[in-house]
Amino acid sequence: MNRYGMFPAAIIAPIAAVAMVAVVSPAHAQASASPDKLVQSAVEGVITKIKTDPETRAGDLAKITAVVQRDFLPYTDFGRTTRLAVGNAWKQATPEQQKQLQEQFTALLVRSYAISLSQLREQSPKFTYKPARSGNNANDAVVATRVLNNGDEMLIDYRLQKGADGWKIYDINMMGAWLIEVYRKQFADIVARDGVDGLIKYLTSHNSR
Numbered sequence: 001m002n003r004y005g006m007f008p009a010a011i012i013a014p015i016a017a018v019a020m021v022a023v024v025s026p027a028h029a030q031a032s033a034s035p036d037k038l039v040q041s042a043v044e045g046v047i048t049k050i051k052t053d054p055e056t057r058a059g060d061l062a063k064i065t066a067v068v069q070r071d072f073l074p075y076t077d078f079g080r081t082t083r084l085a086v087g088n089a090w091k092q093a094t095p096e097q098q099k100q101l102q103e104q105f106t107a108l109l110v111r112s113y114a115i116s117l118s119q120l121r122e123q124s125p126k127f128t129y130k131p132a133r134s135g136n137n138a139n140d141a142v143v144a145t146r147v148l149n150n151g152d153e154m155l156i157d158y159r160l161q162k163g164a165d166g167w168k169i170y171d172i173n174m175m176g177a178w179l180i181e182v183y184r185k186q187f188a189d190i191v192a193r194d195g196v197d198g199l200i201k202y203l204t205s206h207n208s209r
Contacts, residue, residue: 035158073110155175
């Protein structure tokens with residue numbers, strides 16, 4: 001799988017597990033949980049949900065996608081993710097182009113999460129967490145996790161931003177590569193070659209497959 005067009009499954013599975021909360025309401029979790037506790041609650045919630053829901057456990061991709069849309073998106077700020085990934089071209093885009101960029105990039109991420117969750121349903125990853133550390137400022141935090149899955153170890157960092165409605169995940173670091181940086185380079189190449197409309201067309205094409 002092209003690591004730029006979609007997230008690799010090895011990254012998405014633990015990310016999706018971290019990001020999705022099924023045991024508490026989104027409003028309560030976002031407003032009250034610290035970044036590391038939010039991550040921990042999310043891991044336990046999503047693993048339980050996948051293994052106990054007959055349809056998601058059976059691999060129904062439409063049902064898994066619905067779970068991602070309902071339970072994952074409230075814990076992310078994909079608007080921020082999109083703006084940072086698009087970079088300087090975001091300011092060049094018209095409001096309508098910005099709307100399409102965010103819609104298409106969000107759709108791509110949701111689709112990637114759903115596919116990876118379908119692969120995760122038969123696995124039993126184990127997670128450990130470190131206390132959140134300060135990021136770029138007081139309202140930015142990084143939560144480091146250690147994932148053990150079938151004898152393999154992954155170290156993954158999650159970057160969160162605190163807003164009026166609490167902490168939200170907007171970037172992930174795996175194997176030394178921050179997700180936004182990976183996409184920013186690819187998006188910049190596309191914009192330089194084909195403009196903002198070319199980037200929208202690229203994302204739309206991936207989502208139609």
